[in-house]
Ligand SMILES: O=C(O)CCC(=O)C(=O)O
């Protein structure tokens with residue numbers, strides 16, 4: 001039986017069933033790849049992938065991004081549970097990173113090479129909350145009025161983890177490596193053209209913070225307004241996880257956010273990230289005074 005691809009009741013996303021991601025034949029893989037480009041987000045319920053299977057599935061889409069700068073870290077936990085089984089407490093670095101993930105974002109936009117896609121699987125889920133929300137930035141762009149399309153056509157914004165964490169009152173300053181703007185913050189156009197589909201999308205999110213040539217207050221108002229407009233129905237989907245579910249999204253044309261939950265309960269997600277393609281997703285970085293305070297962090301996702 002071929003896989004069943006059922007579009008969601010939103011402008012993006014499809015649920016894929018009758019499929020075993022650990023054992024795809026060529027025809028099934030082509031169907032998944034096409035569906036990924038068409039729907040921008042795919043949900044594969046109840047796959048129960050091993051780490052190896054999740055990594056191998058992700059590798060079909062491109063090279064892995066070396067998470068946390070570690071060549072061995074092809075899959076990492078996004079979790080409030082520590083190695084000793086206890087849960088993270090407010091104020092801990094990992095806790096702050098998780099709270100940051102609750103803001104709409106696209107992965108690695110603050111790195112010179114932004115991410116292509118991410119694959120997330122649920123291992124342990126809390127009794128309520130802890131959904132993952134995804135929003136369609138293709139539809140968001142399409143639905144802007146012409147005046148706004150013209151206004152943003154040639155604008156770019158800096159993306160910085162330092163800035164996005166500062167917005168929630170957190171100063172990033174531990175460790176070394178991943179997420180550190182050694183060469184300044186990446187400057188990314190607000191409108192992204194997808195290399196496969198040719199569709200335009202809004203490229204924004206919590207890491208975007210400054211627009212060259214624009215007053216900072218005006219840039220903030222513009223970026224906040226776009227984000228507010230963009231992450232609304234019918235462009236949004238909220239997934240209530242069951243352990244074993246797998247979701248993947250196209251970081252080039254969607255935003256996502258973790259939903260809050262009771263942090264006294266453990267929530268364990270496994271994350272694999274596919275690197276962007278240098279021809280499309282590598283941008284110049286520039287030092288500007290707001291990014292220069294950035295200090296390195298070892299575990300920012
Ligand atoms: O924990 C989640 O629901 C989403 C985490 C996240 O931002 C990611 O996997 O990139």
Ligand SMILES: [Fe+2]
Pocket residue numbers: 101105106107256301
């Ligand atoms: Fe993320």
